[in-house]
Amino acid sequence: MTQMISIYHDFSSDLKAVWDNLTSDSDSSPFLKFFLHKSWYELFGESKTLAVLNHSGDLLMPLVLDNQNAEMTGGQDLFDYHDFIYKKELDSKKVKEVIDYCFSDLEVKNLKFKSIVEESLTHKLIISSCNELGLRVSSSHEDLSPYLDLKHSFDDYLMNLNKKNRHEIRRKMKRLKSAGNILIKQCSKNEVSDWIEIFFKLMTQNPEKETFLNDTRKSFMKNIISNSIENQFGELNFLLINEKPVATTFFFKQKSKLSVYNSGYDSSFSSYSVGLMNHVYNISNYSGIISEIDFLRGSEDYKFRIGCISRNLLTLSVGD
Template sequence: MKDAFDVVTPAGPVTIEPLQHLQRYWHDAGSTLKWDCLFMLPPWLAVWWSHFGEIPKTHLYVVRQRDVLLGLAPLVVSGDTVYLINDVDIIDYSDFIVAPSREREFFLGLFDHLRREGIGRLDVGRIREDSTVLSCLRTYSTSLGCHVSSEPVDVLYEMDLPKTWEEYLDLLSGKERHETRRKLRRLESAGHVKLRIIEDETDVSVAMDTFMALFRSNRAEKATFMTATVESFFRSLAVGMASAGLLKLFFLDVNDIPAAVAMCFDYNSTIYLYNNGYHRRFSHLSVGLLNTVFSIRESIMLGRKKYSFLRGSERYKDRLAGHPVKLHHCEVILK
């Protein structure tokens, strides 16, 4: 679409650029921007855009100060409101991409530009409660000339990973540790058990056929969610993230039959569990839960620092030592 990809509009310290320019900034070795949010990475947003985001007036707002890049804001304009790119079903949370300790200057430049464009409201959507951007908006709302409101609307779970598997087991409650070991023994007694990890772009297409079959066979609501459009998105996302070196598909095979799958992303020393599924034939072996446990064990072996179960309050996340982080819906009124 012309609005999103073909026009670059200079406006003092702010330029309005094509959304695809995100890729350029991501690969800029001289940039100090913090790319903390998985869902704001160019490989992710490129796939999201191609499936769900082809709407007019979606732009990348680039804020500078004396030729120093302060930050990026992928925004959708609708009347006198702008929205930070978000999608309740696909994107767990969003954030701005800002240089460390430059958040206040970034928002001063962005908000001044938006006001001159007749924008009176910024809908940030879901954002982590521990986001430095949210903290800045709350702290500096007066000097930024705006009113900031936020309220918790959802939760994600994550944990800091210990250095060893045994240390991880010690994080579990006594009951959960006993149950995990018991389930592992039961699985091993069922036959030949193998964990496969698919990462290579050339192997993703066939692997996603299996992912889709296991995902749809899991629960009726999952099958309903996986429409043709969503399936196309998942397949393209797997290929795009694999191409960027960020995909890990964990398959748990029992007697050479795929019993469970977990779609994970490996970024910034964190493993993100995005979605999963399992074959109901093996549900008595707790293959879905144990495949998650195996992905945690593999993350520890790889030396990763964090494991994120992402959005949702399912009980197993707490049982497996995850800690809740609230997601807030944030809105900014530009005075």
Template structure:
């Protein structure tokens, strides 16, 4: 069994976290200490950090970013703002998962909810059996879809990989928009520019649907703005806008890590919906991701129809519920 320690604030673990994450294949932004600490600063009141760190000798081989709220042990962050949850384990070290489990048992919780687990997470293989051996009640639920595109090397290859119908529709939408007026697709990456244009993004986001407008309350807005600027400072943000005749009509908020682009949120002006400006903006984002040699375009949580129009295929995330009661 490996040794473990319980960490109750980010200052104790920030350096080890960054080193370990770079030694794993996890590339989603949500696993970074930058994301989770920013979330904690906005939403962590009345919750307790219970991060478990696993060591092999002096080397950190695993981190379980956990918190407890009202006797529920769960990941730091929340499903309204985060699309993946997981432990950070080097080489999927099974001993690290087992040691972390033993440490979890020492914590004060009645229920453990590990949500948004990718289908290939070893947690889904290891923990249900361990929990059942203790007589705990176990539930594994298919939580949601996370449509994803495997990006080819060129834009032409992307179009060729689509069905004839989808390819025709995409070309038609782009031609229609570009014949309407002068089209410009702007990508902002510098933190000062991102901060300056976040209000424009939020306006488009809120105007595109009632659901998005209701989602974007003041607390979420402040968090999204801060985390976006911080990721821009670390060269991992891409805020893009689609303009027609100098009118900004659509936007995409994306994060880029390693070889993947994550479309975190988007918005458009409904007055231009007949031009499919939201879809075309996403197409331009896909095209530029291909140019930058990204291999994955991740649409993140939700099975919205437009994602499949653009060729995405479903991946799944799961929730593991463990009850001691």
């Protein structure tokens, strides 16, 4: 088994070739992409040892090691999900073998899996693998990750809301239209460098986001937004009132879903609920085109007012 597992200690071109092959599908999760993990490690992880386990070219397990502790690359503050890197189906035997390798060959004492979806196959296989290997595993609730089912038209979406929320959205849409000329602007790759500064300005009108967005996190977000749009894997858009940008959203785009990574709005236009309406316009524009909008980590009230369904994120701790 050991001979089938090799280790990469840097984000080399050889690793990129293996990694990109596993995540080439257009519905692959944005948080499994090579460039996200590479950008994160270069900015946040270089004080720790990188060990990307490669099982037969079919499964990667990207880890950072700190003494005898290990966890997957990508911090909870910037990665909403963590998982193994694989192509289509997660192989239970390979999952078991890479976990065993961590303890037997890397001599890890504690292995953490953060931001694991409770209902996922990954969660099930980690638990079953640890049980078979005789490893102690504990789990704790980490956060909620609400999502919106969007298989049908926008009218169908509205009708599936409860009466109170449906009335609220219709009333706010009508009020927004009274503010003047309303436009959703989608940034092209040539416009990103200018408009991303407006994105940050709107985002940091929220005091919590202003504290969160230090220089290093801003560099990471610039990297991933620019790369995603360059590779047609993301969209940065703005809600304009009379040509003035008053709200913004960046989301990752997959074949069948959007993942809303961050957003912001001009608080001086709060009377028009521009932050909420920016999300509603995105729902309207993508209804019937994609099947899901994932609003990612966080239990903010607005997510449930627009009809989101909740799912749990867990942290799993294996070993000591």
